[in-house]
Amino acid sequence: MGSRSARAAACAGVVAALVAGVVSGSAHADLERVERSRWTAAWAASPVVGGPNPHNDCPSGGAGLTDRTARNVVFTSAGGDLVRIRLGNAFGTTPLRVDRTTVAHQGGGAAPVPGTTRAVTFGGSREALVPAGGELLSDPVLLDVAALSTLLVSVHFPGPTGPLSNHPFTAQGNYLAEGDRTDDRTGEGFADSPCWLGVSGVDVAERGQRSAGAVVVFGDSITDTAASTDNTNRRWPDFLARRLAARGGRTPSVVNAGLGGNRLTADREGEPHYGVAGTTRFARDALGQTGVRTVVVLSGVNDLSFDATADELIAGYRDLIAQAHRRDVRVVGGTIMPFRTSFVWTPEREATWRRVNAWIRTSGEFDAVVDFAGAMAAPGDDALLDPAYDRGDGLHPTDAGTEAMADAVDLRLL
Known part of the structure; x- marks a missing residue:
């Protein structure tokens, strides 16, 4: 394992095992070392507390969202062949329940590029609880992302969420829809939304390469x-x-x-x-x-x-x-x-x-x-x-x- 190529192969093997859901025991220590050197943030949104905003109609206050899907449009500054999503609940006072999340390349508007939609899991599960005052990092997702790409990160909230941490000013049109539309391939039925909801960051990694x-x-x-x-x-x-x-x-x-x-x-x-x-x-x-x-x-x-x-x-x-x-x-x-x-x-x-x-x-x-x-x-x-x-x-x-x-x-x- 002394050569650079051998180390890269070992790193790729550990990440591949993680994606397959088979990492356990002492392999976690190796995985932790790999993760620290491999991943980099490619996009993030600084959060504020959910509530009324006199400058836009972001639906983050009051009861928040119930049975609605937020489709966030994000511009990544770096690329890789692995992606992971960070869900945010920075100002939440109770855990935030999310039952479905997907990531895809943006096609036109709310529609993804055909064939690019990927399910996002958290500890192997589609459902997740984002801790009050914190974030939750997803499992790695296999998706080729070039630098300067635009992704759709869709999050379904069964709700009611209560006041929802958000990023209110985006210079970017985002989308909302009724029900679980995280797997929607058409983009139809989504209304405009001015803010980023649910997602607080996107990390990328290139297998076999250090960040x-x-x-x-x-x-x-x-x-x-x-x-x-x-x-x-x-x-x-x-x-x-x-x-x-x-x-x-x-x-x-x-x-x-x-x-x-x-x-x-x-x-x-x-x-x-x-x-x-x-x-x-x-x-x-x-x-x-x-x-x-x-x-x-x-x-x-x-x-x-x-x-x-x-x-x-x-x-x-x-x-x-x-x-x-x-x-x-x-x-x-x-x-x-x-x-x-x-x-x-x-x-x-x-x-x-x-x-x-x-x-x-x-x-x-x-x-x-x-x-x-x-x-x-x-x-x-x-x-x-x-x-x-x-x-x-x-x-x-x-x-x-x-x-x-x-x-x-x-x-x-x-």
Whole structure:
């Protein structure tokens, strides 16, 4: 077993045995070692508590869902020939019952590509209980997935679920249907849904190959969706994934841990649909991703809108850095982008912004820095978002802006 090829063959054999459901006894120790080196997160959705959302009609509140199927549309940044699904119940107070889950390649709309639908099991069973406050990882599924693929992950909830943890802002049309439609091959009878429900992540693996790891991009709406065009995967982490994939060979995946409206240093009181503070969710949403090796942090403009001080923001960044370094994960700091013509701006907030960005650039406390502020500024005015990238609110970038953000990242940092 000393050669690389022998080790790869042994790894492939263990995973094949797992897929066949025959791993037991001491083989589990070998499997655990294989799993740690093999899998990487290819997609994830940072969750918020279920409840009313004034910005969309995500059906996550009240009694939640009963006898309905959520068909989630997800864009994977990496590929492989094995897939596993993570079901999420991060804010649930009781176990979440799921009785059927499938994964398939997306054809058109809610319809899968013929012949690609696969049943997903959990410990060999189609039924699963997702623990309150946690996640549940599926068994490996044999499915060839290329990098930059779009999958349909369908989850049936017999319900009632109660308030359902979800990701509310997606820049992606998703689907809902009555009854168990997880095996549906037509896509007919599905209604539109604005949010991701039930699924919190997708991991991929290539048999016989080690994972290249994951880069997690952590932030707010500018990372989550910005003003990118719906159903086109033009968020800035998507463009970053395309840049990495274009290099060829083994490259890290890119996982979007953005959350619209999220603050770094504090919860938004009375607005739970914006999620808990970044310093609180960082351990789950960033460091909890399979294979994470580097996190890029771009967060803080929402804190400025609540008049956070420079010292408070710097303390928040130091908190993230300490959390990551305890897990041997690198942290790349992103400077906060210009916002002079947005609702956030005041002279006092601009002064705080300048102090915070100077600290990010010069303190040396991050492992590396991406100067988004410099890359996205208007010529001749460093506090103004370049009009070529501005959707019109002085804060959120368009598709051209999100591509420019991705282009500002030196890939050697990742």
